[in-house]
Amino acid sequence: MSTNFARRLSSVQPSATLAISQRAAELRAQGVDVISFGVGEPDFETPLHIREAAKAATDKGSSHYTAVRGMPKLRDAICLDSKKRRGGQTHSPAEVVVSVGAKHALFNLALALYDEGDEVIIPAPYWVSYPEQVRLVGAVPVIVETSDESGFRMTPEALEKAITKKTRALILCTPSNPTGSAYSAKELEALAEVARRHNFWIITDEIYAQLVYGGFEQKSILEVAPDLRERIIIVDGVSKTYAMTGWRIGWILGPKAVATACDTIQGQSTTNPTAVAQFAAIAALEGPTTELVGMRKTFDERRHAMVEGLRSECGFSCRMPEGAFYAFPSVKSLIGKKAGDVVLSDDIAVAKYLLETGRVAVVPGTPFGAPGYVRLSYATNVTLIREGISRIREATAALR
Numbered sequence: 001m002s003t004n005f006a007r008r009l010s011s012v013q014p015s016a017t018l019a020i021s022q023r024a025a026e027l028r029a030q031g032v033d034v035i036s037f038g039v040g041e042p043d044f045e046t047p048l049h050i051r052e053a054a055k056a057a058t059d060k061g062s063s064h065y066t067a068v069r070g071m072p073k074l075r076d077a078i079c080l081d082s083k084k085r086r087g088g089q090t091h092s093p094a095e096v097v098v099s100v101g102a103k104h105a106l107f108n109l110a111l112a113l114y115d116e117g118d119e120v121i122i123p124a125p126y127w128v129s130y131p132e133q134v135r136l137v138g139a140v141p142v143i144v145e146t147s148d149e150s151g152f153r154m155t156p157e158a159l160e161k162a163i164t165k166k167t168r169a170l171i172l173c174t175p176s177n178p179t180g181s182a183y184s185a186k187e188l189e190a191l192a193e194v195a196r197r198h199n200f201w202i203i204t205d206e207i208y209a210q211l212v213y214g215g216f217e218q219k220s221i222l223e224v225a226p227d228l229r230e231r232i233i234i235v236d237g238v239s240k241t242y243a244m245t246g247w248r249i250g251w252i253l254g255p256k257a258v259a260t261a262c263d264t265i266q267g268q269s270t271t272n273p274t275a276v277a278q279f280a281a282i283a284a285l286e287g288p289t290t291e292l293v294g295m296r297k298t299f300d301e302r303r304h305a306m307v308e309g310l311r312s313e314c315g316f317s318c319r320m321p322e323g324a325f326y327a328f329p330s331v332k333s334l335i336g337k338k339a340g341d342v343v344l345s346d347d348i349a350v351a352k353y354l355l356e357t358g359r360v361a362v363v364p365g366t367p368f369g370a371p372g373y374v375r376l377s378y379a380t381n382v383t384l385i386r387e388g389i390s391r392i393r394e395a396t397a398a399l400r
């Protein structure tokens with residue numbers, strides 16, 4: 001029996017965010033009361049009308065294959081929703097492919113667009129799966145550093161510098177996981193201006209687009225640069241907006257040829273996403289928005305509790321994010337400090353210490369391409385946020 005694995009496996013890292021959740025789950029199983037700021041999903045239940053729509057679909061026998069790229073009714077709903085939210089920019093259902101979550105939609109794109117050796121520009125801090133998916137298909141992630149001072153947003157100068165003859169795509173994420181930073185219309189225009197002088201795909205992951213706070217005006221690069229439409233691919237889905245992570249429905253909206261390519265790939269891999277989940281997604285897109293508005297308001301209150309607590313109680317430097325549900329403070333002030341005989345040498349050691357000693361799960365910044373930072377999800381209630389902050393304060397006060 002052969003024990004060899006494909007070469008591509010050696011270039012891929014397992015998901016770091018899942019590793020922390022697993023360790024937190026192990027500690028919980030041992031009876032340790034851990035507060036988790038590790039997870040990347042809303043703690044809310046999927047709204048009732050969405051669950052009811054899925055039940056009704058099951059009862060009506062929706063147990064068959066659908067079109068590979070998703071049911072026409074769902075793709076119609078996606079086009080309408082996108083037009084409403086993206087300044088009237090339209091897509092036809094032939095320009096949409098619905099997949100098994102936005103992660104799957106991104107992986108289809110990687111398979112469809114990148115050849116071996118192609119370069120894909122990814123601003124750091126980045127969502128952990130972007131570079132790994134690029135590597136999985138033999139392409140090369142080109143990481144562009146951003147700074148706390150620039151709000152973790154890539155400048156047009158930095159983008160220009162990263163472009164080579166091999167550049168095949170740019171992946172933008174706004175609002176971002178892990179930083180919660182979002183680009184303003186003006187900043188997107190400046191990036192589009194650079195892109196105009198070159199020729200590469202612009203993939204814009206807008207999965208958190210409806211979770212923005214404090215009056216921030218969310219824009220898609222498609223709205224500010226509609227002339228680049230033939231190169232722009234939007235990634236979106238119901239997971240974060242409607243508390244539907246487990247239903248696994250995400251999609252792309254892009255040029256027809258890209259949609260056809262993703263359809264071909266999906267037709268030879270997963271086929272359609274689950275039929276019942278597609279019915280649930282239609283209900284999400286077409287139904288009342290009351291719960292979405294309520295969830296957004298609650299996230300905003302938690303955002304303040306988390307960021308203000310990290311600043312005032314723990315003494316961390318932490319920018320107020322525009323969107324998503326993550327705070328991304330610097331823990332550089334803790335690096336080099338000692339817990340007993342153990343030196344906290346980096347953010348990974350800090351996260352381990354906070355978990356083992358403080359009983360708080362946070363995700364280190366290194367796997368997001370941001371050493372010296374940690375990510376805390378505030379998709380949990382304010383009481384737990386306050387308790388978690390006070391545990392972090394106590395644990396860090398014990399460091400020498």
Ligand SMILES: Cc1ncc(COP(=O)(O)O)c(C=O)c1O
Nearest residue numbers: 040101102103127177237239250
């Ligand atoms: C930036 C970003 N894009 C895509 C995804 C994947 O979403 P889905 O659960 O729909 O696959 C996530 C999930 O964590 C994310 O944070």
